[in-house]
Amino acid sequence: MSDPAVRVRDLVKTFEVTQKAPGLAGALKGLFRSETSTLRAVDRVSFDLARGEMVGYIGPNGAGKSTTIKMLTGILTPTSGEVTCLGFVPWRDRRAYARSIGVVFGQRTQLWWDIAVVESFQLLREIYGVSGADYERRMKVFDELLEIGRLLSQPVRKLSLGERMRCDLAASLLHEPPLLFLDEPTIGLDVVAKANVRAFLKEANRRLSTTVVLTTHDLDDIEELCERVVLIDHGQVLWDGSLRGLRDKHLPEARIRFDLPAPADGDPAELAVGPWRAARLSPGRYLLAVDKREASAPDVIREVVRSLPVLDLAVSEPDIEEVVARIYRENAALRRPDAPPASEGAAAGIVAHRGVRRG
Amino acid sequence: MRRVRFHARLLALYFAQYAKARLAYRADFAAAVLASFLGTAASFSVVLLLFSRFPHLAGWTYPEIVFLYGFSLLPYGLFSVVSSNLWDFADRYLVEGRFDRILLRPVSPLFQVLFESFRLESLQEVATGAVAIGWAVSRLPDVSPLGLALLPLWAVFGAVIYVSVFGLLTAASFWVEDRVGLAPPVFNLMSFGRYPITIYDLKVKLLLSTVIPFAFASFYPTALALGRGEFLPYFWAVPLVAVAFALLNVALWRRGIARYGSTGS
Amino acid sequence: MLATALSSARPYLAFARTSFLNILAYRARYFVGILTYFFNATVWYYIWRALFHEKGEGATLGGFTFPQMLTYVATGWALRSFYFNEVDRDIASQVREGRLAMTLIKPVDVQAMTLSQALGESAFRLVLFTVPIGLLLVLVYPVLPPVSPAALALYLLSGLLSALLVGAINFCVGLVAIRTTSILGVLRAKYLVLELLSGLLVPVAFFPEPVRKVLVWLPFLHMNDTPGRLWLGLATGADAARSLGLQAAWVVALLALGRLLWRATARRIEVQGG
The missing domain is CATH 3.30.70 (Alpha-Beta Plaits)
Structure with a gap:
């Protein structure tokens, strides 16, 4: 158990972005060629996750969270850097690796839209080769924890957001993957649904010692679930440690x-x-x-x-939202043209900057 | 071999689940079948309008033309059943981001895209085609029994050709930023493999036999049944063309998926 | 009077311009699109050539000589490249995705908005598709010129009405298709049925007498058959005037039908929230 479940080293992802010139002339020009520029979405990110660890991966919109998750799940190929998850290189061993992970995108369901939920589960059972006995047993547990029993006969498109999320969570754990990625699992949910989801995740993590990577905007998720947070902004890790430590250090x-x-x-x-x-x-x-x-x-x-x-x-004490908001703000200020270059290490930069402001 | 069995079982399950969901709304499904049939009837009418006034056309009798047309509906119908997701792949999968979910499953992405939903009502086309062939056979003096017996298999090869050509075109949306994709314009061309290829000049024959090999999907497969010796080499080449285009398609999808992995769009 | 008309048209002009720019962005589709139209016309050239060949040199079919038929095909496909729009698909997906719920609270007329989008697209297609396709066809095939300047003018007028007619039809079709779950299936069937009934593939003169009697009382033949006959001088004088009058009347009637259908749809959106 000494091997980390996830090992990330100097992960970089850049995108070519097409620039559309405005107006009719621009569109006409675009008919023949287009200009591109490079965007650095993830910039030398490194971290390790131990087996059974539950970590919050947070950052403002466009910070590079989703891009990182997509590389860790094998959807995207990094520009450079290394990732090893459960001994796999996600993008290279994508199909074999897919059997060992569960993924929930809060915004999008992984279930088939038009067919009843239970049929989706049947398909997933076949896809992941879950035995009949395991299937029955796990579905029973899901029903106890998530109360999905009465939802099973309905098509996904008829479910509410909270109902759908419960089904999606169950679907992602049907094959009991050792590694689970959750991208905004509580987005758009009401208070009760959020509490259900969090309780379920805690329970799954405890019983199966699933390693969980969680991205979220809702820092209550993190406070309740994660010992550790990795905070990222402009593609770089600004903080990796406990939430308590983050507060003590920055505010x-x-x-x-x-x-x-x-x-x-x-x-x-x-x-x-x-x-x-x-x-x-x-x-x-x-x-x-x-x-x-x-x-x-x-x-x-x-x-x-x-x-x-x-x-x-x-x-x-300042609540964690405020702490994080301040870090983002400071990092943004730091990135203005008149600020010191970011290359000397953004985290160090923030501390220095804070010292000046409060001194 | 195990992978083939796995995918075959999965295909059956996908189909069963989808059919179950679809048939739950019976009236709606009936309306879809009716609309589909009207479309087939309309395009069949074009053939009837044009060719029923001529006992011969470029050396083809009227029943032979009906046979050709009827057969063309078999691969076309099979193709239509599975092609609904190719049609708006760029929109549904790339723009709306569903392709991520496809990549997260331990199943071939192309397989998932093809078989995630079906256009069940297009089976109507297969049935209509079979009826037309039956009518034509009853008026044709000597149809080769072996040719007839092979028709269903050749129809499957034809469908593979259609799926592959549109798969290739669809794969282009990994590179070309275009919401609609290249498939709709080429879709129009499918109907031209349905007429006797002898009416076209060399350029068109070449196009339909090479770049867009629709003649192999719907014209050459009838050569054995109709006793057209001059096209027999092409008839036997149909499986090869189907396999070649299928492999090409799979290869391009691989490249496309690799590109998706590096651009994320 | 003109000023008020212009200022009330301004938001619609903006819609038209947006769809104009949108198409420009789709370059791949553009080049393939041109080739496809050319190829469609080409294949029909061969089909007709074979048919006329069967009948013997200098023969007429359904009242057309071979050069006339070729011209009918060329002007027909060129016209299709002009009047083509996807109003049906757009309106259906907008309703299905609930995007129209927002426009219900805005002071715009959805039908007018949709049709100005379609006309914007057509204006655009005229320049980028119809003209190059027409030139290509004239260069490659012996297309006959219009029989007179008047015939050309009538063809152009009729072509414009075709675009309006197709927009009006598609608006209705989209709102009907939305009631089924297989919208694309319905739309696909629509293409096949309209290609037959519009006269794009086969002039109405080729239909059996009883069918023809019904067709002249339907709007569809005005999409292609009417403009095609005007170009060739097969409809002149009173016949031409009657055809154009009917075409215009159908535009009005179908626009009215579209409004009724839209009102019913809007009620459903208000009740169900999209």
Whole structure:
């Protein structure tokens, strides 16, 4: 079990993009030839996944998430770099490798659109050579966890998004693949459906020790499911580690919100609290944000309570959405022409940049 | 061999599942069969209108022309049953991104594209063709029994030729950015393999026998049954042409899929 | 009056221009398309040649001499390259994919929008398909010129009406096809039936008398048979006027039918949400 399930080294994918000149003249020109430019969608990405690990692969739109997943599943061939999944090179051994993985694209179903769900499962059973006994047993489990029993007789096109996703998840695990890729599995689902999907994934990961790679926009998915996140932007890995670590590194803030009695002459927009400054949120309500590396939350609270007639007080941390949004923003700022070149390492660049802003 | 058995079993299952779903909406299916039959009747009428006034055309009797036309419906019908996805492959698979899902399954991609859905109503064409052949045979003095016996098999080869030619054209959409694809214009040309090839001049004969070998799908296969000795070499070449074009098609799809893997579109 | 007409046409001109540009992008289809039309006409040249040959030199068939028949074929295929559109397929897929639900809340007329798209496409096809195809056919085959300048004018007018007629027919066909699950199957059958009934493949004069009597009361022969006969001078004077009048009347009638069908479809979209 020392071999990683997935090993990715210096993975690069570039695309030629056709440029269409605007207008009638451009279209006429396009009739005979067209201009292209190169887009670097994935840029030297490396990581390992241990067997049974569940990792979140996140990044803003167009960051290169889907392109990476497509290379890991054998759909796309990389421009350069190495990938070994379960001992296969995905794009080279595509068909043999396909037997060992399950893939769910949240946006698109893998089931046949017009036929009843159960018929789709029959086809998949045949395709993956699942024995009759295994099939019965697994379908029973799926029904327990995902309640797909009553959906089986309906054609896929008649299912709601949440119902369809449950069926898709079951379909992707019908052959009990050791490696599962999920691309936006909760997109468009309501709260209950999301909870179902997450519970199912946890259970599958626990029982079968399936290795799971999950891309998502919904960071709640990650918080609930993944110990580890790989954050990518502009094709490069900006962070690989725990979610906690990501927060501590990029936005290590403690936030103390407190209420004061309304003064007769109106309250000031800013309030000095010891060496720190609190900003007014609304009349009588202030927020004090401090860098946790400079002061501990209890110290700050003590100072607030000591120096002000506080009526009420609450402490919070920035939520993960905010942390990630800040990283994207900073990375985007870094990529402006006047910013230092990105080649010196984007992650390092971000830290330096943060230091400047907050210094 | 195991792979052939696997794919044959899968094909049967695909077909059964699809037919079951299709027949669940009986009235709709009946309407589709009717529409399909109207189309066949219309194109058959063209032949009847033109040739029924002549006892002979370029050395072909009227029943022979009907035989030719009737036979042409067999490979055409079989082709139509499986070609529905080729028709809008670029749109449905490449633009809408369904091809990714195809690549994620441990089954030949071309196989999946061909057999993911069927146009069941086109079996009507096979039946109509068989009836037309039956009528023609009843008026023709000496039809070769061996030629007749081989017709179904040759019809399958013909269908393979059609599928391969359109498969090749469809594979072009891996390279050519074109929502509609090249297939529709060439589709029109299929009907011309249905007339006696002797009416055309050398250029057209060459075209129908080489680049777009539709004559091998629907004209030459009748040579043995109708006792046309001069076309017998072509008759026996039909299986070879079918296999050659099928291999060409598979090879081009391989290249196309490799390209898809590097461009993602 | 003209100004208001122009300004109300502006959004439709934009639609027309968009479809114009869209086609330009499809270069491969373009070159293959030209060749296909040429090849279709070529094969029909050979079929007719064989038939006329059977009858003997200088013979007439259905009232056509061989040069006239060849001209009928050439002008017919050239015209098809002009009036061809896929309004039926477009409208059907738009309804099926629910894209028309949005246009219901916009102040545009769906039929007018669709037809201006079709006419935009036709204007475009005139330049890029019809003219090159026509030139190619005239260069390769002994196509007869129109019998008179008047015949040419009538052919052009009739050709324009054909484009409108095909647009109107296809709009209806698309809305009917949407009621089945095999839209493509219905559309394919439509092509085969219309190729027969329009006179594209075989002039209406070749049909048996009883069928012909029915056909003259249907719109389809105005797609090809009417313009073809005008070019050849086989319909002149009162006959020509009557044919054109009927053709125009059919355009109006089918547009009206299209509106009715669209209203029914729109109701369904409103009820079912697409």
